[in-house]
Amino acid sequence: MCDTLVCLPSFSxxxxxxxxxxxxxxxxxxxxxxxxxxxxxxxxELTCTFITIPQVRETFEVILSRPFQMxxxxxxxxEFGVVIGNEAVFTNVKFDKSDLGLTGMDLLRLGLERSKTALEAVQVIIQLLEEFGQNACGGYQNKNFYYHNSFLIADPNHAFILDTAGKSWAYRSVEKFGTISNALSIExxxxxxxxxIEPRTIQGIFAGQQPNFRKHFSDFVFTTAGRANQRKTCTLTFLEKAxxxxxxxxxxxxxxxxxEDFSPQKATTGSICMHATGFTNPSDTTGSMVAEIRKGEASTIWLTGSSHPCMSIYIPFFLGAFPTEVVSLLNPSAQEDESFWWKAKKVHALIEKNYTKNQPIWRKTLDQLQENWLEEEIRLIQSEASLDELKSFTSKCLKTYREILNQVIQTEKLG
Structure with a gap:
């Protein structure tokens, strides 16, 4: 389960x-x-997650948040300010597991590496979808987790929603705010x-007629169980109220x-910040991103590099100014290691021993630090800081956060 949202520049x-x-x-x-x-x-040739496809002559600079093994x-x-997020969507188009294709995450990365505008990225993803399909497992330990994809694709000026079902697709422009969740939304x-025309599951007998894309392809059972519409309403309401x-x-x-009385033990698929509880709610929010895409200035890509935004801080990154000296700390493995992701996981486990008491204490520490970083980031952008200055800022933020995490792990004290 995921949630993605965008605000066009005229309304931010x-x-x-x-x-x-x-x-x-x-x-x-x-x-x-x-x-x-x-x-x-x-x-x-380019080897993606499961298949090999033709490579292009040039690929563009990207910053990605990705499952470590994908x-x-x-x-x-x-580098051109194109930004993309995808969602698992559940449809009545059958998967042919004997004919592997690209994952939605492959399509997302390919769209970023090969496009200078959001509309170009839409067209790149459509072309690759039609040629290679998306018969691919999207799970980690769950090898039966297959899904189709919806994408929110933006650049400094425009945003588009692209829904897919098998090799079928539909897209539309975003006019003010846009949000997607784990359900087809384009009618x-x-x-x-x-x-x-592709083979359908049993739910195909309930399919609505063309030209309504959502009704024609939606799988009712998984879409409902995931509470996608509830979360989509939540993110859209948030944008409108803001x-x-x-x-x-x-x-x-x-x-x-x-x-309001949230605790991880009471979590459901209705939360934007997800905490897994078992079979009916199997997902954690394992990473989060907020990007401010500027015209003619450096864009800031804020990434948690850790799970659970309610217990995390957003770290600023910049295209052309990535601190290579910390690459190993930003790339976790399958097992607990020295990376930010696993260190934060240890701190989150400590907080969850008494979430109601501990989370506000931890949140206060992070919020003050976050405010300081936001102020410094604005100052750097307004002063037209060099790439070296932006890189130093990112490195400083990472160093500070690493020190805080290590201190909490060593002392088991949050304040």
Whole structure:
């Protein structure tokens, strides 16, 4: 389960496009922050998560947040300010598990590496979808987790929602705010669409008629169980109430739970910040991103590099200014290690011993630090800081956060 949202520049507090996503995955699937520079690949082939496809002559610089073992990514941004997040959606199109294709995360990364605008990314993903399909397992330990994908795709000026079902697709522009969750959302209000005849599941007998994309392809059972519409309503209501949302508002929006007396033990699939509880609620938010995409200035990609935004801080990263000296600390493995993701996991476990008492104490510490970072980030952008200055700022933030995590782990004291 995931949630992705965008505010177009004319409606944000800063006048810049703001984009956010929570990536909800299996609880022990660590998420890496990966930087890939612009390249002219020598090989004519590219190995993605499960299949090999033709490579292009040039790929663009990207910053990604991705499950550590996957080639593709849950969310990310490129050097031109294109930013993408995807959602698992459940449809009545059958999977042919003998004919492997690209994962939704592969399509997301390929869209970023090969596009200069949001509309270009839409077209890249559509072309690859039609050629290679998306018959691919999206799970980690759960090898039976297959799903189709919805994408929210933006650049400094525009945003689009792209829904898919098998090799079928539909897309539309976002006019003010846009949100997607784990359900198809485009009905007949698309700018373009393609309905491909493919085998259906038993739920195909209940399918609505074309041209309504959502009704024609939606799987009722999984879409309902995931409470996607409840979460989509929550994120859209948040954006509308914020009126002119800021970066801080997006941080807060992605930390939301669906009840005032929340505790991890009471969590359901209705929360934006997810905490797994078992079979009917199997996902944690394992990574979160908020990006401010600027025209003619450096964009800031804020990433938690850890699970549970309600217990995490957003760290600033910049295209062209990625601190290579900390790469190993941003790339966790399957087992507990020295990475930020696993260190934060230890601190979260300590907080969850008494969440109601401990989380506000920890949140106060992080909020003060977050406010300091936001002020420094604004100062750097307004002063037209060099790439070296931006890189130093990111390194300083990472160093400070690492010291705080280590201190809490050593002392088991949050304040």
């Amino acid at each position: 507090k800063s006048g810049n496009l703001i984009f956010g996503k929570n990536s909800d995955r299996e609880p022990m699937e660590a998420q890496a922050i990966t930087h890939v520079p612009r390249k002219q690949p020598e090989s004519k 080639w593709g990514a849950e969310m990310g941004a490129n 007949s209000n698309y700018e373009a669409a393609s309905f491909v 009126q002119n949302p800021s970066i801080s508002a997006f941080f807060q929006g992605l930390r939301q739970h669906n009840r």
